[in-house]
Amino acid sequence: MRRSWVSAALLLVGSSAIFLSEGVAQVKADQIPASGAVQSHPYVGMWLTEDGYIRHELRPNGRYVEARGTREKAYQGRYEITGDHIDYWDDTGFTADGDFVDGVLYHAGMVLYRDGVVDKKR
DSSP states (O other), X not given: OOOOOOOOEEEEETTEXXXXXXXXXEEEGXXXXXXXXXXXXXXXXXXXXXXXXXXXXXXXXXXXXXXXXXXXXXXXXXXXXXXXXEEEXXXXXXXXXXXXXXXXXXXXXXXXXXXXHHHHHO
8 A cells, every 4th residue: 555645845935934735835924823823812912002102913823013103013023822921022033021910911111901991091
């Protein structure tokens, strides 16, 4: 009895990833889930400072985008949540972390609230 095996490879090129198998498909890097990413986690969504200047979008694919003022993609990378702790790995190489306490994200000296909560505070 003969078995056939299909081999596959993932090639990272700049900000894109190419998955090679029987055919070739190109996928944007932000569509690739981070290791251990949870598709529907209670902390996924938009978090922002009280003044709205800094905004963290925690995407369900394990990627984040941080906006600052009018700069929509000031920082971006991947994140992982363990319990109430979040670790960030920015695409440029630096790391950061934070903690969720009573519905508030404390990160790098900043206090971020779930989108919608800030409007109620004003």
